[in-house]
Amino acid sequence: MGNVIEARGLLKLYGSQRAVDAIDLDIHRGEIFGLLGPNGAGKTTTILMMLGLTEISGGSVQVLGFNPVSEPLEVKRRVGYLPDSVGFYDHMTARENLQYTARLLDIPRSQAGRRIMEALESVKLADVAGKRVATFSRGMRQRLGIAEIVMKQAEVAILDEPTSGLDPHATFELLEMIRGLRRAGVAVLLSSHLLDRVQSVCDRVALFNKGKIALMGTVVELANQVLGAGHPFLVEAQGTDVAVALRGVEGVQTVVPEGEGAWRVMADRDVRAAAAQRIVSAGGSLTRLADLQPSLEEVYTRYFQEARHAA
Amino acid sequence: MPRSAARTGSPFTGLGPVFMKELSDHLSSVRMLVLTLFVIVFGALPVGFALQDLRNVVVSDPYLFLRIFTVTPERVGLSFILALNFIIPLMAIGLGFDSVNSEFNRRTLSRVLSQPIYRDALLLGKFLGGLVTLAVALVALWLIVLGSGLLLLGLPPRGVEVARGVGFLIVAIAYGGVWLAVAMLFSVIFRSTATSALCALGLWLFFFILWPMIASAITIGFAPAQVTSIDQYVAIQELGLALQRLSPGTLFSEAVVGLLNPETRTLGFMLPQQMRGAIPEAPLPLDQSLILIWPQLTGLIASMIVLFAVAYIVFQREEVRA
Numbered sequence: 001m002g003n004v005i006e007a008r009g010l011l012k013l014y015g016s017q018r019a020v021d022a023i024d025l026d027i028h029r030g031e032i033f034g035l036l037g038p039n040g041a042g043k044t045t046t047i048l049m050m051l052g053l054t055e056i057s058g059g060s061v062q063v064l065g066f067n068p069v070s071e072p073l074e075v076k077r078r079v080g081y082l083p084d085s086v087g088f089y090d091h092m093t094a095r096e097n098l099q100y101t102a103r104l105l106d107i108p109r110s111q112a113g114r115r116i117m118e119a120l121e122s123v124k125l126a127d128v129a130g131k132r133v134a135t136f137s138r139g140m141r142q143r144l145g146i147a148e149i150v151m152k153q154a155e156v157a158i159l160d161e162p163t164s165g166l167d168p169h170a171t172f173e174l175l176e177m178i179r180g181l182r183r184a185g186v187a188v189l190l191s192s193h194l195l196d197r198v199q200s201v202c203d204r205v206a207l208f209n210k211g212k213i214a215l216m217g218t219v220v221e222l223a224n225q226v227l228g229a230g231h232p233f234l235v236e237a238q239g240t241d242v243a244v245a246l247r248g249v250e251g252v253q254t255v256v257p258e259g260e261g262a263w264r265v266m267a268d269r270d271v272r273a274a275a276a277q278r279i280v281s282a283g284g285s286l287t288r289l290a291d292l293q294p295s296l297e298e299v300y301t302r303y304f305q306e307a308r309h310a311a
Numbered sequence: 312m313p314r315s316a317a318r319t320g321s322p323f324t325g326l327g328p329v330f331m332k333e334l335s336d337h338l339s340s341v342r343m344l345v346l347t348l349f350v351i352v353f354g355a356l357p358v359g360f361a362l363q364d365l366r367n368v369v370v371s372d373p374y375l376f377l378r379i380f381t382v383t384p385e386r387v388g389l390s391f392i393l394a395l396n397f398i399i400p401l402m403a404i405g406l407g408f409d410s411v412n413s414e415f416n417r418r419t420l421s422r423v424l425s426q427p428i429y430r431d432a433l434l435l436g437k438f439l440g441g442l443v444t445l446a447v448a449l450v451a452l453w454l455i456v457l458g459s460g461l462l463l464l465g466l467p468p469r470g471v472e473v474a475r476g477v478g479f480l481i482v483a484i485a486y487g488g489v490w491l492a493v494a495m496l497f498s499v500i501f502r503s504t505a506t507s508a509l510c511a512l513g514l515w516l517f518f519f520i521l522w523p524m525i526a527s528a529i530t531i532g533f534a535p536a537q538v539t540s541i542d543q544y545v546a547i548q549e550l551g552l553a554l555q556r557l558s559p560g561t562l563f564s565e566a567v568v569g570l571l572n573p574e575t576r577t578l579g580f581m582l583p584q585q586m587r588g589a590i591p592e593a594p595l596p597l598d599q600s601l602i603l604i605w606p607q608l609t610g611l612i613a614s615m616i617v618l619f620a621v622a623y624i625v626f627q628r629e630e631v632r633a
């Protein structure tokens with residue numbers, strides 16, 4: 001498979017401040033990788049260094065085998081970039097904007113028209129292709145940015161805060177388009193501080209904090225690391241105290257009430273069947289028994305709480 | 312962008328598309344329309360009056376056509392070349408003051424720079440786009456002047472007059488290039504387009520209004536209380552002239568006068584006894600006039616290149632993000 005991006009000891013200094021502090025990062029071919037972290041953590045800086053858009057203070061980075069410092073054109077030919085709050089030329093139409101990019105990319109005229117229309121179709125902007133971008137909503141601009149990457153036939157897409165400022169529906173649509181990029185074999189690197197939204201699309205994530213990568217791996221791996229291994233689930237039942245009923249069930253670690261008639265159970269293995277049996281035999285009527293996916297939000301909050309405590 | 316590391320790939324990659332886009336943006340913009348109107352009004356006025364005056368000239372003048380450009384009409388007190396001396400900077404500033412910072416403010420800069428293009432090419436494309444736009448406007452104006460001269464004077468210009476006119480156009484474009492480079496430099500330095508416009512216009516006013524005064528004040532300051540020799544006198548005059556020539560407007564007007572007034576034999580300071588030897592009113596041949604104005608023209612072009620280089624260096628160090 002191989003890596004599309006490899007950073008080793010990548011460092012960025014602003015004066016004496018370490019905006020990016022010697023990070024190691026590998027992005028695999030065909031995966032969606034999330035760069036997560038609070039404001040000012042160094043996500044954008046990392047991205048700009050990968051594109052050769054800002055100087056590197058130390059370490060190295062390879063993108064598709066090219067060095068963005070000495071071979072920026074090769075990198076930029078193959079990598080699509082959606083900056084945070086992307087801008088287009090307002091006085092030009094969506095199609096004209098992409099035509100300009102196509103000319104910068106030196107795409108032959110004979111192909112450009114078709115590729116632009118296909119790209120606009122893939123982000124559902126084909127019917128407004130002839131409209132001036134000035135009339136576009138934020139979500140439409142963001143999608144136009146994705147269309148640019150599709151038209152470019154990029155091997156790697158780097159998206160900086162692609163969902164920020166979008167409503168839930170627009171976010172959902174955009175994430176679907178990002179999945180579409182992966183289906184087309186594009187490796188995607190996206191940055192965000194909106195964890196729950198990003199969680200669903202990322203194969204792997206890296207948690208940034210103060211220029212360092214605090215944690216890296218799949219969401220489940222991170223959850224195990226930070227929240228501890230375990231199988232949390234939610235119980236809703238009437239007619240019995242679940243905390244009492246589950247006492248003595250093998251594997252159950254904690255039972256915490258979560259509002260009226262709801263409990264949150266933590267176990268070291270999947271004990272749902274046994275738990276259901278206990279509750280029913282204790283005379284309770286079980287209304288809900290749901291496996292709780294570990295949430296990145298939780299991992300994140302917990303991690304930074306602990307980091308603060310440690311500090 | 313890294314400056315130290317050796318780069319690969321042509322620095323001109325992407326120059327063509329940027330140039331074409333800038334050109335078509337300029338030519339179709341409302342701003343260009345306003346600037347053109349401005350130029351026509353300010354250019355037409357002196358030309359119109361000059362033509363009226365020239366129609367009454369009885370003595371045959373071999374360079375009658377060139378007088379349209381240079382003569383100061385009795386009723387407006389403004390010759391065409393003087394009008395151009397201050398319109399051209401204004402046009403150039405109008406075309407260039409927001410060329411880089413507007414991309415930044417519209418947040419198109421990082422998206423464009425993430426395409427395979429170096430910053431050199433982006434800046435150069437923008438500069439050439441502006442310069443060609445300026446050239447188109449000046450050529451159009453020049454043709455209008457030539458055409459109206461043809462109609463109202465009823466005689467065609469001679470070949471040598473056309474040649475001198477073309478030389479004048481080249482000088483005018485170089486002069487515009489200097490101010491375009493000034494405007495672009497400010498557009499690179501300042502993120503706010505208003506600040507950049509203000510600075511460029513401020514510099515323009517400075518050179519037009521304050522600099523002549525400052526230059527003569529400095530000259531007087533350096534002059535001894537009693538001028539005792541001719542050498543001393545010449546030295547003082549030359550200092551004044553050298554200071555004046557720091558203003559691109561001075562270089563422009565000297566070069567233009569040298570080209571359009573074939574009688575001009577020297578652009579520097581001349582003592583009366585030097586003049587005595589020369590035959591007054593005898594026009595110089597074109598090649599002699601060209602040699603005469605050569606330093607002025609190269610001065611303009613050199614300052615344009617230097618200003619562009621400074622803009623490039625500043626741009627290279629700039630962060631692309633907001």
Ligand SMILES: Nc1ncnc2c1ncn2[C@@H]1O[C@H](COP(=O)(O)OP(=O)(O)OP(=O)(O)O)[C@@H](O)[C@H]1O
Pocket residue numbers: 014019037038039040041042043044045046193630
């Ligand atoms: N031009 C600059 N000069 C000095 N410091 C800078 C500059 N740009 C960024 N920084 C600093 O670098 C750090 C990392 O910034 P960066 O923009 O990479 O963070 P981020 O993770 O993208 O944050 P956000 O979520 O707000 O976009 C910040 O502390 C910021 O203050």
Ligand SMILES: [Mg+2]
Pocket residue numbers: 043044045084160
């Ligand atoms: Mg950022």
